[in-house]
Amino acid sequence: MIKRSILKTIEDHLSAKEITLLVGPRQAGKTFLMRLLKDRLDKKREKTLFLNLDFDENKEFFTSQTALLRKIRLNIGEAEGFVFIDEIQRREDAGLFLKGLFDMNLPYKFIVSGSGSLELKEKIHESLAGRKRIFEIDPLTFEEFVDFKTHYQYEGKLSEFFSIEKGKTEDLLQEYMTFGGYPKVVLSETVEEKRATMGEIYQSYLERDVKGLLNLEKTDALTKLVKILASQTGGLINVSELSSTVGIAGKTVQKYLWYLEKTFIIKKVTPYFRNVRKEITKAPIYYFYDTGLRNYILGLFGIPSATLINGHLFENFVFNRIRKQVDYTSTQIHFWRTRDNAEVDFVISSGVALTPVEVKYTKMGNAVLSRSFRSFLVRYEPEKAYIVHLGDSKELKVGGTKVFFIPFSTVFAL
Numbered sequence: 426m427i428k429r430s431i432l433k434t435i436e437d438h439l440s441a442k443e444i445t446l447l448v449g450p451r452q453a454g455k456t457f458l459m460r461l462l463k464d465r466l467d468k469k470r471e472k473t474l475f476l477n478l479d480f481d482e483n484k485e486f487f488t489s490q491t492a493l494l495r496k497i498r499l500n501i502g503e504a505e506g507f508v509f510i511d512e513i514q515r516r517e518d519a520g521l522f523l524k525g526l527f528d529m530n531l532p533y534k535f536i537v538s539g540s541g542s543l544e545l546k547e548k549i550h551e552s553l554a555g556r557k558r559i560f561e562i563d564p565l566t567f568e569e570f571v572d573f574k575t576h577y578q579y580e581g582k583l584s585e586f587f588s589i590e591k592g593k594t595e596d597l598l599q600e601y602m603t604f605g606g607y608p609k610v611v612l613s614e615t616v617e618e619k620r621a622t623m624g625e626i627y628q629s630y631l632e633r634d635v636k637g638l639l640n641l642e643k644t645d646a647l648t649k650l651v652k653i654l655a656s657q658t659g660g661l662i663n664v665s666e667l668s669s670t671v672g673i674a675g676k677t678v679q680k681y682l683w684y685l686e687k688t689f690i691i692k693k694v695t696p697y698f699r700n701v702r703k704e705i706t707k708a709p710i711y712y713f714y715d716t717g718l719r720n721y722i723l724g725l726f727g728i729p730s731a732t733l734i735n736g737h738l739f740e741n742f743v744f745n746r747i748r749k750q751v752d753y754t755s756t757q758i759h760f761w762r763t764r765d766n767a768e769v770d771f772v773i774s775s776g777v778a779l780t781p782v783e784v785k786y787t788k789m790g791n792a793v794l795s796r797s798f799r800s801f802l803v804r805y806e807p808e809k810a811y812i813v814h815l816g817d818s819k820e821l822k823v824g825g826t827k828v829f830f831i832p833f834s835t836v837f838a839l
Contacts, residue, residue: 427565427573427608428580432458435560436465439507439534444527444553447538449562450689450714451634452626454608455538458562459509462536472506478515487516490525497533505532514539520552527556538562540634540688561752563689564606564715567742567834571597573611587834594834595815602738603727605717616727623721634688639681646673648722650681654691654711655722658737659770661708661762682711689714692748697759697772697779710760712744736786739833740770743784743813746836747771767797779807788816792830794823802826 435458438445447455456477463473474497476483486496497508513519523537537557565573572580574597579586587594604610604619607626613619631644641647649671654662664682668675685691691711713719716738720726747758751773761769761781771782783798789812794802802810802823810823812830819830 427454427569427611428577429454429458429562430566430569431560431562432461436462438558438560439466439536441558442534443555444523444557445534445536446553446557446559447536447562448559448689449540450564450607451540451630452607452609453562453564453689455540455562456511457608459511459536459538463507463509466507472501472504473509474500474506475509475511477511479512484515487522490522490529493526494531501533503532506534508533508535510535510537512539513537524552524556527553559753563745563749564717565608565611566606566749567598567601567746568836570601570606570611574600584834587832598742598833599735602716602735602742603720605715605720607715607717610717620721620726623717623726627718627721630688630690635684638684638688646671646677647681650678651685651690652722654685655713655719658712658719659710659740661710663708690718692744694744694758694760694771697761697774712741714745716741716745739786740784743782743833744771747773747782750836761801767800769798769801772801779805780809780811781805781807782811782813785812785814787814789814789819789830790816792819792821792828794821794828799823802828 435445435447439462447458449455459475463475466473476486476496478484478487486493497506500506501508513523516522519539523535526535568583571583571586571594575586605623607623609622609626610619613622631648635641635644635647639647650667650673653667653670662682664675664678667678671678673681682691682693686693691713693709693711695709696707717726719741720728720738744758750756751758756773756775759772759774761767761772769781770784773780773782781798781801783795794812798810798812801807806824807826810826810828812828813833813835814830815833816830817832818835821828821830
């Protein structure tokens with residue numbers, strides 16, 4: 426079993442009246458976590474009910490709120506109990522459906538999950554304002570991956586493991602960047618099994634999530650678009666160029682990009698600027714929620730990659746580590762590029778405070794800053810800045826800015 430660090434937080438929320446809402450990519454582990462929670466409640470002799478809208482025999486209970494309540498009362502009774510609903514996005518107007526149940530002030534606690542869908546990401550937010558707490562279930566973090574791969578021998582002391590076992594840590598980084606963190610892929614033993622599993626995940630996403638949401642008969646244009654995005658990870662994306670390359674209208678490209686974001690495949694990063702005249706155009710860049718999926722889309726899954734490709738993967742890896750810290754907060758992740766080609770990989774914006782982060786897929790023996798990075802420090806004078814690399818920790822001072830050179834395994838406080 427792969428242990429998930431978010432489990433304790435979700436379990437603590439079971440005592441809250443509001444709906445516990447699990448969202449995230451398909452096959453990221455939502456159903457597994459719900460089953461685990463149900464088993465723990467069953468062992469405490471709590472009354473539980475588990476329903477999954479992917480199963481035809483369960484769908485009849487969701488034709489109306491009355492039909493669902495009849496089923497709940499049959500299994501749980503009138504007393505307190507826990508109702509697990511998996512794949513709620515299969516129900517039309519899921520947000521209003523759940524809102525109606527919640528507003529009845531029933532004695533039941535609802536734990537609800539669904540794959541990334543517009544119904545979950547948009548309408549449920551509106552309908553369940555003040556009635557739910559969202560928990561985003563992503564593929565495994567690097568720490569969860571390493572704990573599992575080392576058989577939990579270093580659980581609770583991974584920072585010491587990373588510091589002492591540097592060679593093993595780099596090998597695990599390479600494996601994680603290559604295959605990603607989808608639990609079923611990690612659990613697959615051979616490269617062939619991993620490739621087949623990832624293929625099933627991607628095909629299931631296209632067939633079950635995308636086709637239904639976009640009403641597409643064919644997904645050729647979408648898959649071509651996703652492949653281009655995968656090949657340009659961390660690069661500026663121009664909608665007009667994508668439109669011309671893929672052969673679809675610009676508005677359709679924008680629509681597809683939006684759907685890909687809302688279904689937890691890619692994440693958009695916009696440029697940071699104060700002076701519009703000096704900073705570069707507003708073209709965004711995109712990163713993938715899972716580097717293994719990105720590699721699969723490019724046909725690079727399980728294939729030893731060139732250093733240049735690894736550099737893009739490493740940048741994506743660092744982005745996901747930052748993203749996990751700022752999700753559902755007011756803090757934003759940007760990048761910085763100017764017309765004279767100065768650039769910084771990430772600019773973390775929290776209120777008026779800025780924190781630049783540069784990513785280097787190399788061991789930096791000396792604490793040396795690029796001209797671009799130094800240019801940002803001089804212009805904006807941030808309190809602190811980070812260089813994430815494959816080497817050891819170092820510090821230096823540039824004006825009033827403390828610059829920290831940190832190992833990739835460090836989860837740094839923004």
